[in-house]
Amino acid sequence: MKEQNDVLVPLHYKRLKRGPQVILPKDIGIIIAYTGVNKNSVCVDAGTGSGWLAGSLALVTKHVTSYDIRDDFLKIAEKNRELLQLDNLALKKGDVTKRIDEKEVDLVTLDMPDSDKAVKNAHRALKKGGHIVGYLPHMEQVRAFVSALGKLRFEDVLVVEVIARDILVREQGTRPSTKGVWHTGYLAFGTRS
Numbered sequence: 001m002k003e004q005n006d007v008l009v010p011l012h013y014k015r016l017k018r019g020p021q022v023i024l025p026k027d028i029g030i031i032i033a034y035t036g037v038n039k040n041s042v043c044v045d046a047g048t049g050s051g052w053l054a055g056s057l058a059l060v061t062k063h064v065t066s067y068d069i070r071d072d073f074l075k076i077a078e079k080n081r082e083l084l085q086l087d088n089l090a091l092k093k094g095d096v097t098k099r100i101d102e103k104e105v106d107l108v109t110l111d112m113p114d115s116d117k118a119v120k121n122a123h124r125a126l127k128k129g130g131h132i133v134g135y136l137p138h139m140e141q142v143r144a145f146v147s148a149l150g151k152l153r154f155e156d157v158l159v160v161e162v163i164a165r166d167i168l169v170r171e172q173g174t175r176p177s178t179k180g181v182w183h184t185g186y187l188a189f190g191t192r193s
């Protein structure tokens, strides 16, 4: 049997280029489901990286602005933006710990080493009731991020890890595979009060 990332990844992900580590579909799905973003939503994302999350959000929302500090990664993301033909995805060079220009947005997603340092600017960009999501590979980042959310009185703070196990179905028995994608990142959610 094949593994989840060989078979169940939608075609558009298979065509996309990869630079730095991307957010995988299992985590992207829950970001979209838990924040409830839809065709009317306006989003800000950082860092762009390969643009996998930014592109996925643009496929289901009204508009996404995605920031990165590196030109080389913005170039990879631009290729992916063209592949997916996304006119509603704006790629912008900028450090979100210093500034986010957009206002009254529905969602800010942060996937970068110092996400906690961008929470203040994310708070300014979000509308009341808007959501913030940190994608955080390490527990130490989770602590710093949740503490930053607390200082700005974000509500409904929730941290989850998504584990999707491959199940082997064979003549000799059915059981979880011993291989597969294990840890990717923790997801920390909050709502602007």
Ligand SMILES: C[S@@+](CC[C@H](N)C(=O)[O-])C[C@H]1O[C@@H](n2cnc3c(N)ncnc32)[C@H](O)[C@@H]1O
Residues within 6 Å of the ligand: 020, 021, 022, 023, 046, 047, 048, 049, 050, 051, 052, 053, 054, 067, 068, 069, 070, 073, 094, 095, 096, 097, 111, 112, 113, 114
């Ligand atoms: C792991 S990658 C993001 C991957 C992306 N979420 C995806 O799904 O393809 C992290 C990115 O954050 C960018 N970055 C780091 N610090 C930043 C900052 N302060 N502002 C904006 N981007 C930043 C890096 O250049 C890098 O491209």
